[in-house]
Amino acid sequence: MTGASRHYVLAAGGTGGHLIPAFALAAELHQRGHHVALVTDGRGAKLPGKPDFLPAHVIPAGKLGKNPLHWPKAIASILEGRRMALRLFESFQPSAVIGFGGYPVFPALLAAGSAGIPSLVHEQNAVLGRVNRFFAGRVDAIATAYPEIARLSAKHADKVHLIGNPVRAQVLDLRDQPFPAFTSEGLLRVLVTGGSQGARVLSEVVPDGLAMLPPALRQRLQVTQQCRAEDLDAVRARYRSHDIPAELGTYFEDMASRLADAHLFIGRAGASTIAELTAVGRPAILVPLPIATDDHQAANTREIVKAGGARMIRQDKFTAKELAKQIQALAQRPETLATAAHAAWNCGRPKAVQDLADLVESFGGADLMDVIRVGEGTPAAPAREALA
Structure with missing residues (x-):
């Protein structure tokens, strides 16, 4: 003081x-x-x-x-x-x-x-x-x-x-922990959120996008996804039809620990979200909310994308095919994902x-x-x- x-x-x-x-x-x-x-x-x-x-x-x-x-x-x-x-x-x-x-x-x-x-x-x-x-x-x-x-x-x-x-203390505590080990044979843990209410477009696109990944990568997926309550059954059915293990919920109290375990984040680009991703150092695929005032969510992605810590996809371009393409580019080789994680961390x-x-x-x-x-x-x- x-x-x-x-x-x-x-x-x-x-x-x-x-x-x-x-x-x-x-x-x-x-x-x-x-x-x-x-x-x-x-x-x-x-x-x-x-x-x-x-x-x-x-x-x-x-x-x-x-x-x-x-x-x-x-x-x-x-x-x-x-x-x-x-x-x-x-x-x-x-x-x-x-x-x-x-x-x-x-x-x-x-x-x-x-x-x-x-x-x-x-x-x-x-x-x-x-x-x-x-x-x-x-x-x-x-x-x-x-x-x-x-x-x-x-x-x-x-x-x-x-x-x-500023970010939550429990998230900031993760900053000095190493990026979770990711190998060419290990699990690829994906965390998907869409803000406090979950984004319907993520529920519609992400399961099908993950299903389009090459079999060797798709079989290693472990997904945690936040959804709207009214979307839960449909999203669960989609993952089941693709034979992809997924834990779904409308709200996760232990979001900090889930972020700690994640290799890749997919979600919106709110200020608090990006602050937490850069505090911890997690690669991301960001889909800015198109109706955000002054398109500020897209602007929020500028620094982390330029640094190489994230990729941004406009919602009108956010298709299952495009998502699969971006995930494959990031996760096909373990060193690529780890490099992106470090780039995100440097923006914190x-x-x-x-x-x-x-x-x-x-x-x-x-x-x-x-x-x-x-x-x-x-x-x-x-x-x-x-x-x-």
């Missing part, structure tokens, strides 16, 4: 993508002796994993959509949320307000600006989110997860700090939560640039399309 105990407010939307890094930072700051409060919406207050010590304050936050007819109601909600945040700040006296994206961040950061409280945002994806984009010129620092960030103006480069995405930023806490602690204490120790002093670069 860099100084006396201080107070910090974290603001995040009610999804796991926003709240998981917020919870990780809260735990780190709490361990360093600080007091932390959370501003979120109704979903976020109930999300599993919230630390017991972290009080959640639910505030209204309207969403300014494309229909102007809805704007007056949304603006009224934002202003009410701002008033509630100001009352919280008057009693809690935070040294800084940290936003993690999502609409509840909007009134909290507006209130921080009105009250003269330092603020910063953390962007989990490789595209600056809409709320973070709005406040980029107003906050004191921008913490990023990737070296290149689309929709980030070059004029804000001096306030950008490459941090990474295991000190993300400590570096983010260091950045946060720099507010209310010594001068910012005197104490910050993140990203080896190298700011994240705006993506090329953002410089045009």
